[in-house]
Amino acid sequence: MATQSLTLQPSGHKMPLLGFGTWKVSKDTTADVVLKAIEAGYRLLDCACDYGNEVQVGQGIKMAIEKGIVTREELFITSKLWNTYHHKEHVPLAFARTLKDLGLEYIDLYLIHFPISLKYVPFEERYPPEWGNMEQDPVPIHETWAAMEDLVRSGKVRDIGVSNFSAVLLMDVLSYAKVKPAVLHIEVHPYLNNSQLIKFAQSKGLQITGYSNFGPASYVELGSSEAQNAVPLFKEERLSKIAAHHNKTVAQVILRWLVQNKVAVIPKSSDPVRVAQNADIFSFELSEKEMETINGMNIPLRLNDPAGYANIPIYA
């Protein structure tokens, strides 16, 4: 399968446009799911301390390498700094734990997961700490960013970036960054196309990774009423028409719309049929009119908002 890529700045490294999400993949199945995803052609794995399964992702990677399916160099591994490790002395600790859990010598991309700093939780107390008791412990982003830059200098991280940052926060980081953020990782699907932010970030040389590409699908199971009340994208009429026209599924049309907009995608599924289907997005092209139709579906409906589940309104 020919996977296309985006070039990261300032490093010049290539990031695959297609990746595999590992959030909510249960620990007992993760190693196998990751191995199967690599077998199916995925080369980017989107991981995080917070997902609680980095040890098992590492096992899947090891199996794939040992079976001769890929080399480490052919994979692109992303992970994320959790909210409880924003102090400069905690950044290298958290990173070292992720690296050890994944069983790797280096990580391709390390992101600040949220622009939210929570009180430090030692590993032996709880790992991953999740949102815990939500006690905030503000740390200026420039402190965390400087520690992220040190990870690049150590040679153990190839590129760094940010997730869930607004344009204003991005401007802040860009004002002092010695190593510029290479990637902005944000929620993007037809109900939340984030077009202004994407355009802005791209104009500043960042590449975009969109998460929760299937919108409500991922949040229905979390009990989100917004997700439950929305028309599932898989049943949305305009998307279904476009899918039928191309003899593809709605999932493939959504992913194609994103990659055609130069947004990298990281769909998650544990079902081998869907995993294969989600990877088959480079064999067809949407017309300009179809792209416009999907661009016009923006409501906007944000499903991953810490205002709702952590009472921290970062988008207010």
Ligand code: NAD
């Ligand atoms: P997703 O949009 O990938 O959707 C997953 C849901 O869609 C699952 O219920 C799955 O069964 C279903 N699905 C997948 N393929 C399908 C297909 N072809 N047909 C029908 N149903 C299908 O959801 P996600 O997991 O929220 O997002 C993907 C990844 O993005 C995550 O796994 C994670 O790695 C990353 N992420 C990052 C952040 C962040 O804050 N940075 C937040 C959320 C997710």
